[in-house]
Amino acid sequence: MHSLLFRFLTGLALLPGWFASQATGQEPADFAHEIMPVLQARCAECHSNGVFQGGLSLETREALLESGAAEPGSREDSEIWSRITTDDADLRMPPEGQPLTADEIEAIGRWIDGGLEWPEELSLAKSRFLRPLELTRPLPDDETGNPIDSLIDQYFRDQQLDYPAALDDRQFIRRVQLDLLGLLPSPDKVNLFVESDDPAKHEKLVDALLSRDRDYADHWMSFWNDLLRNDYAGTGYIDGGRQQITGWLHRSLMENKSYDHFVRELINPAEEAEGFIKGIKWRGEVNASQIQPLQFSQNISQVFLGINMKCASCHDSFIDDWKLADAYGLAAIMSEQPLEMHRCDVPTGQIAVSKFVFPTVGQIDGTLPRAERLTQLADLMTSPENGRFPRTIVNRLWQRMAGRGLVHPVDVMAGQAWSEPLLDGLATHLVENNYDLKQTLRLIATSKIYRAASVPVPEASTSDPFVFRGIQAKRMTAEQFVDAVWQLTDGWPDQLNAAIEDPTSEVTTQPPIRAALVNSDALMRSLGRPNREQVVTTRPAELSTLQALDLSNGEILANWLREGATYWLEKQQQEKWTDEQLIKALFLAVLSRPCTESEKVLLILDHAGDVQQQVEDLLWIVVMLPEFQLIQ
């Protein structure tokens, strides 16, 4: 820091003419907008991607510093400054074409003086990582075990990592049931599972859970509602600017519709599934980048391909190579009218041409009627040659199960997975299994690594690439938390808000109404159930103070726990439990494990006081435990 300041001052001393402007606070350059475009246009060809003329790489800040061509804080001491400002045609950079403009030169000067600010994620290296679009690597053939484990075992060996300890059966059944169905396992089921000595009991449990179609559908409604921004109440419904796809979605999950068909029906939808591609129309006029065809372009790119088309909806993207024409190319496919491209809300006079993002997979014939264009798009999206499509969804499922995507963040699928073979293997497996998502979940849930204990979420640092050490604990979603509390207190609501078909209406016992099927309330909203105006693919991982406040003194939870206490005390009476037995039963139900002696002593009821209140508090205490709220 000192040396930097020193150089900065030295630079000033050498250039007294600059002093005034420096002293009044020269504005540092804006890298993304002022510097990056110049580097891209004028320098990249000779100084990036394997071509490093004069030994200079401009791919990253690090590379630039290594070359010694720039001194942070002092343009005068920087070779690149003298090379862009010199009159000597033999030395001047760039050697071809016009010199940089005065503005560009000055921006680079300010950039150097300002310390060469260069956000980590912006790089000139276009090909730091590229994977072929097609799937070429199936999972290894593994007759004996789960093929995921062959890859992960190898990974652990290569990285010289310790394998995490095995999860005990209680924790396993809890994890897998919460992950697959979003429900706590009942104490009876936990005990049966623990006591069973069937060597195949884990696989059998996973199969049994995945066959509970209604519970599965109810749970995964939240995931898909977030992704497809579907809800039962929300902005836009007020004046018909938005349509639900609830009935179609729930039925599709009940049927476990194959993922390629599922997406085909979303992209080229029947009326009941139209809501997704139609997006949200607010009353009045909207920004050019937010018309419904562009919402469509952004949403299908993000959800199905892990591509961020939001920047390119307004201008050629700064963060990747997607162009305005790519964003509009998708938009034109669904637009009823010829679509004029707008750059930053200003009309360009050009009409968008229908176009798929991966031209090698195939093209869209823009002269066809809309419905046929959408059919073509659905074909291309789900084409076996489009490996990005299965990769994106298996990565999302892996994230749900393992706490973090193979590729992270999950919406930037261009990024490198910590295990590319595993990503491709899972994607190939999905395709080979006719896009049956339950098969992917089954494969993950029956792997050895999924049966191992969770590992602490590492403190990431900018310099370390992510290292996979095992499954990470996941925070319960709002719906999981609410379902769990209702499950523990028998507090299920009696009013369904989701317009789902009720395939169980002939069955005598109605399934409980889950949180995912009712309108969001203040507590769920607080705990992170989103408004669903935008696509949401990742819920907040951590509890904020405002959320903790709602849990500590909010009326909604307090009322549930009050009724819950009555429920447990009645149960105690019926079962003729002692207080100790009550606490034991409660622990089994809440945490799927018996309580320890010291826990029991701590929590034992005091009959001199108000017992109802003590049970209320007991319930609060256990559901606030990280052990409860984090799926370990």
Place this chain on the structure above:
Amino acid sequence: MGQAESTHITGNTMSESRREFLQKMSAATAAAMACAAPRPLAANRSVAPAATADSCILLWMAGGMAAPETFDPKRYEPFEIGLQAEKIISTFPAIDTVVDNIKISEGLEHIAQVLDRGTLIRSHVQADLGHILHSRHQYHWHTGYVPPQTVAAPHLGAWIARLPGPRNSAIPAFIDIGQRLEDIGEKEELKAFHTAGFLGSEFGPFVLPYPDRAIDAVRPPAGMTPARFESRYKKYRELVNREVGDHASDYQKESMLRSMENAYRLLNSPERVAFELTQESAESVEQYNTGRFGLGCLLARRLVEAGARFIEVTTEYVPFLHWDTHENGHTTAARMKQEIDRPVAQLILDLEERGLLDRTLVILASEFSRDMMIEGVPGSSARDQSRAKADVMGEMKQFGLHRHFTGGSSVLMFGGGIRKGLLYGRTADERPCVAIENPVTITDLHATILRAMGIAPDTALEVEQRPFYVTEDGKGQPVEPLFDA
């Protein structure tokens, strides 16, 4: 060999050091560090201005306060059967204020006496969004962005809660008083902007719809004694400490416990008496009590005294009620003025008396103005939504400004470095009463508020790998003449 999936990778973008971050943001819990959380952009183009205010109170006239009936009175036409509608601009006479060149509308006598403490802007203009939907215009006003947006845009209060952060960690940095978000029309649209959006819920509004019940939000649940509340928490902590498992260093667990601890401390803090209106003398309550809005002003004063950062107090948006006059405009405006006049003036005087006004920015604003004839602005395609259409006055309910007008509205600003006794901007005296001098857009008004709070208008945070600016695309320009030299 297939085509490459894409030609440019942006790297492992989210590998920011969580812990380092945490240290930088003393008041925020780790919620803000979730993987999708925004991070500051390294280089904002301009330097943060020196703050001229520590706290900000936004007095929100929800529903469209008619400038000609309040702070920008025009030619007055009393009600008369047979009066031609197009002749009507103001339905109240003007009154004098303590500032020589400023007259405001009858019914605002108390505010008239404090105008020398602040600035009156008469040239605030809003975008014509084609078709008026109050909640959409309110969304625009509060976030600076027109919905829909590709990422959830934060409320102005959330930006302020995020950037300078809280003044006092025991008082939530963004408090919203008076607006219900359930059981009213357009509630979903209201929720859409009563949010910290991509900033994360840590910076979202602490919602207090009923000021006289504000204390309930910061004390143990109803029916729980402090002793029981304390014992519950202590047992909880003890149980946590005994928890088996080897995740002691897990930041997820740590942050959860830290948030629980913060909440517990807040619910036990001495500052929470600031939420308790019964601490005020009967006289003081009487001075403010014109209803929920008035009491909201009193609560805001108490909270600023206790160290709040950003507070919004609203007359509450309920479709067709309060300032949202689609009929009966004159009568309703009279009632609304009664509701705001005394408490707004008293708030300014109280802040001044306590020496807080100089560092507290108070703004009174609305999503747009109203007009007797024009919906939107002249030439707008917006559909007329008046419920009492009449070419000539036949009954009282037709008398008033029943159309939504975006061409010129009034804003009051007091304290926090704002000039005193200034009149800024002007609207035409005859219809259309559009701003004809120094128009101030929402973007520039935000930039002005942010400048007072010490935030540069092109401050950006990164979300989904791109910058999101505190004013639209970083383009806001503070209105410099409004500030004390």
